[in-house]
Amino acid sequence: xxxxxxxxxxxxxxxxxxxxxxxxxxxxxxxxxxGRASWLLTLPAVIPLGGMLYFLFRCLQRMPEGSGxxxxxxxxxxxxxxxxCCILNALWIITLLxxxxxxxxxxxxxxxxxxxxxxLFYVAILLLVLWISWGSFGALVxxxxxxxxxxxxxxxxxxxxxxxxxxxxxxWPVTDTNPREVGLGILRMAAxxxxxxxxxxxxxxxxxxxxxxxxxxxxxxxxxxMLLIAVEILGVFGPELMARLQVPFxxxxxxxxxxxxxxxxxxxxxxxxxxxxxxxxxxEIFAAGEVLGRAIPVKRPEYIRVALVCLVLPLCLLLxxxxxxxxxxxxxxxxxxxxxMAYFLPCLALIVGKLRRRW
Amino acid sequence: xxxxxIMLCAxxxxxxxxxxxxxxxxxxxxxxxxxxxxxIAVDQGGQDRVKITVSSGVKRTADGGxxxxxxxxxxxxxxxxxxxxxxxxxxxYVSYGHVTECVVGTEAxxxxxxxxxxxxxxxxEMRLDTLLFQMEQGEAGTLLNKTASKEASATERFQEIxxxxxxxxxxxxxxxxxxxxxxxxxxxxxxxxxxxxxERDGYGVGTSGMALYYETELADKLDIHxxxxxxxxxxxxxxxxxxxxxxxxGVVGLKLTDTNCDWSxxxxxxxxxxxxxxxxxxxxxxEVSGTVDLQEKAMLQEIEKRLAAQxxxxxxxxxxxxxxxxxxxHLQREVAAxxxxxxxxxxxxxxxxxxxxxxxxxxxxxxxxxxDVGRGVEQS
Numbered sequence: 001x002x003x004x005x006x007x008x009x010x011x012x013x014x015x016x017x018x019x020x021x022x023x024x025x026x027x028x029x030x031x032x033x034x035g036r037a038s039w040l041l042t043l044p045a046v047i048p049l050g051g052m053l054y055f056l057f058r059c060l061q062r063m064p065e066g067s068g069x070x071x072x073x074x075x076x077x078x079x080x081x082x083x084x085c086c087i088l089n090a091l092w093i094i095t096l097l098x099x100x101x102x103x104x105x106x107x108x109x110x111x112x113x114x115x116x117x118x119x120l121f122y123v124a125i126l127l128l129v130l131w132i133s134w135g136s137f138g139a140l141v142x143x144x145x146x147x148x149x150x151x152x153x154x155x156x157x158x159x160x161x162x163x164x165x166x167x168x169x170x171x172w173p174v175t176d177t178n179p180r181e182v183g184l185g186i187l188r189m190a191a192x193x194x195x196x197x198x199x200x201x202x203x204x205x206x207x208x209x210x211x212x213x214x215x216x217x218x219x220x221x222x223x224x225x226m227l228l229i230a231v232e233i234l235g236v237f238g239p240e241l242m243a244r245l246q247v248p249f250x251x252x253x254x255x256x257x258x259x260x261x262x263x264x265x266x267x268x269x270x271x272x273x274x275x276x277x278x279x280x281x282x283x284e285i286f287a288a289g290e291v292l293g294r295a296i297p298v299k300r301p302e303y304i305r306v307a308l309v310c311l312v313l314p315l316c317l318l319l320x321x322x323x324x325x326x327x328x329x330x331x332x333x334x335x336x337x338x339x340x341m342a343y344f345l346p347c348l349a350l351i352v353g354k355l356r357r358r359w
Numbered sequence: 360x361x362x363x364x365i366m367l368c369a370x371x372x373x374x375x376x377x378x379x380x381x382x383x384x385x386x387x388x389x390x391x392x393x394x395x396x397x398x399i400a401v402d403q404g405g406q407d408r409v410k411i412t413v414s415s416g417v418k419r420t421a422d423g424g425x426x427x428x429x430x431x432x433x434x435x436x437x438x439x440x441x442x443x444x445x446x447x448x449x450x451x452y453v454s455y456g457h458v459t460e461c462v463v464g465t466e467a468x469x470x471x472x473x474x475x476x477x478x479x480x481x482x483x484e485m486r487l488d489t490l491l492f493q494m495e496q497g498e499a500g501t502l503l504n505k506t507a508s509k510e511a512s513a514t515e516r517f518q519e520i521x522x523x524x525x526x527x528x529x530x531x532x533x534x535x536x537x538x539x540x541x542x543x544x545x546x547x548x549x550x551x552x553x554x555x556x557x558e559r560d561g562y563g564v565g566t567s568g569m570a571l572y573y574e575t576e577l578a579d580k581l582d583i584h585x586x587x588x589x590x591x592x593x594x595x596x597x598x599x600x601x602x603x604x605x606x607x608x609g610v611v612g613l614k615l616t617d618t619n620c621d622w623s624x625x626x627x628x629x630x631x632x633x634x635x636x637x638x639x640x641x642x643x644x645x646e647v648s649g650t651v652d653l654q655e656k657a658m659l660q661e662i663e664k665r666l667a668a669q670x671x672x673x674x675x676x677x678x679x680x681x682x683x684x685x686x687x688x689h690l691q692r693e694v695a696a697x698x699x700x701x702x703x704x705x706x707x708x709x710x711x712x713x714x715x716x717x718x719x720x721x722x723x724x725x726x727x728x729x730x731d732v733g734r735g736v737e738q739s
Contacts, residue, residue, distance in 0.1 A: 111483070127368065131364055240543030
């Protein structure tokens with residue numbers, strides 16, 4: 001099957017739409033301990049991702065057409081260790097997919113069908129992903145454009161409607177913080193932005209025109225979106241209350257009402273957010289398929305993707321039932337693992353490749 | 360593959376339709392049997408238990424008439440248990456997704472309202488924009504029961520109160536979110552106080568200033584003067600009225616069209632020594648009784664002076680309470696916002712400074728216009 005090429009803009013739209021799924025979870029919970037200054041941390045948190053992507057793009061420019069992050073590993077570390085890296089990355093992406101599904105199921109079920117098991121959500125979204133994974137990446141990207149507009153408009157509406165409740169004293173003074181928590185907050189947020197890295201395995205399918213400016217544009221948009229979400233949530237709930245909420249963005253959506261009579265907008269927002277979950281899971285399954293395909297060459301990559309989707313449901317069911325336990329596992333192992341796989345390994349590959357004069 | 364996907368979907372749908380496992384699917388509720396609770400009352404039960412009373416709005420009957428609101432009551436160890444017992448009691452289903460007001464009984468307020476606040480924060484149905492009220496005296500459940508009639512329920516009464524609070528300017532609407540934001544800031548928070556008022560054909564609800572809470576426990580109740588002062592100092596309840604008595608020639612009714620308080624801070628080196636509330640009030644002359652000549656400049660100045668004195672008196676009453684109890688006006692937050700570079704010092708030394716701090720109130724009043732009564736008469 002001939003690979004369909006997509007434009008940089010389409011790729012940016014899909015990546016942005018999918019990033020809104022982990023971001024509403026993480027912003028501002030992962031930075032809440034920095035107090036009134038936490039909203040500012042969203043900007044430096046983008047720098048590690050931006051830096052890594054900049055050097056990756058520079059490297060890809062010098063590589064043959066159709067190369068992605070997996071090719072960087074193969075070229076830098078050689079065939080054997082490159083394949084090991086690819087398999088390791090496939091495992092990482094599947095882990096991300098499983099954990100994401102768990103978080104999204106919790107969020108959706110809590111808002112829309114409280115007191116119901118999460119199995120129905122898992123099955124429904126995995127059936128959808130199964131269908132997506134059988135199709136072409138181009139189809140997912142074209143769908144991504146619709147998802148992007150629906151989710152962005154919903155986000156904008158929530159932020160605009162909740163804006164009158166914003167209090168300046170909740171976001172100011174920014175000096176009311178702890179330097180250690182500022183540093184940790186940036187690291188935690190950078191670990192969340194690692195969710196954007198699996199999409200780099202699909203860069204080989206992207207036709208680049210002005211990649212540096214395009215990259216900068218999308219990173220700025222991502223940073224501003226995070227900043228707006230953080231300012232709004234922090235401004236409405238204040239640092240202490242915000243730190244106690246499970247998903248503050250959905251609590252913010254719950255705060256929206258018309259004359260205190262028309263309420264329940266959070267259900268619409270939660271339902272809309274399934275679109276970002278779909279974009280993320282779709283992108284992850286394609287990325288996992290792509291990276292595994294480089295390690296174990298197969299004629300029909302869609303079979304790999306379907307097999308991976310089928311693997312996800314039993315893995316989801318193996319996760320601990322307790323949300324507190326999940327959170328502890330994520331903090332203890334998930335965050336460092338994300339940091340290592342999304343930043344350390346690609347940077348190591350780029351440095352090793354440079355030293356070995358591969359580009 | 361498409362056929363397999365279609366088959367899978369069909370099998371799944373068929374599985375759902377059989378209802379073989381009810382836990383797997385969302386539980387359905389017959390809409391005709393769902394009762395929407397609008398107001399929740401929290402009282403102290405016996406042996407450290409909590410008593411919850413819930414009330415719906417006025418019920419609409421099929422023929423367009425109205426019926427008395429549904430009121431249910433349960434007592435349990437926790438707010439959650441009591442609410443669950445109410446929800447699962449009988450054949451219907453009680454939904455808390457539309458609760459707009461929560462009223463706390465006096466005894467429950469004294470014992471602390473941390474349990475109900477925590478319940479509202481955590482429960483997936485409850486909302487943080489629920490309005491909070493405290494009873495001046497007695498049980499909150501009694502208020503729900505006594506105000507319930509075919510024409511109105513406690514919910515309608517509280518919504519009226521919410522609308523009239525700015526007019527009376529003695530308290531302001533406070534949501535659970537606002538209460539918690541203040542509480543987590545320095546432990547102090549406030550909520551409006553309501554009382555049961557006997558009316559000709561039943562009972563109504565009236566307001567009675569603000570209640571002060573420290574660490575979720577009732578610390579004091581501000582009288583009307585201090586409550587109005589707090590409103591002015593915090594720029595809350597902006598549109599109000601005030602009657603100004605003149606020495607020999609009657610009373611003037613003034614509508615306060617705009618009030619604004621700005622703070623200036625005085626330092627002596629690195630020590631905070633004083634804070635001045637710069638109050639600016641604009642009023643319209645709404646009613647004059649007695650022999651007042653408004654063409655006389657001195658008379659207008661006299662009214663403005665007396666209005667300023669009354670407003671200052673109220674602000675001073677609130678500031679005296681601030682000195683007496685602690686920073687319930689959250690002035691520390693105000694100072695920290697102005698001096699971000701001194702935040703550490705402000706946080707560490709605030710309590711020490713508050714003891715020696717001098718508060719000043721500088722009130723400027725302007726009577727902008729008089730309502731032109733004559734024009735209305737001509738038009739009619």
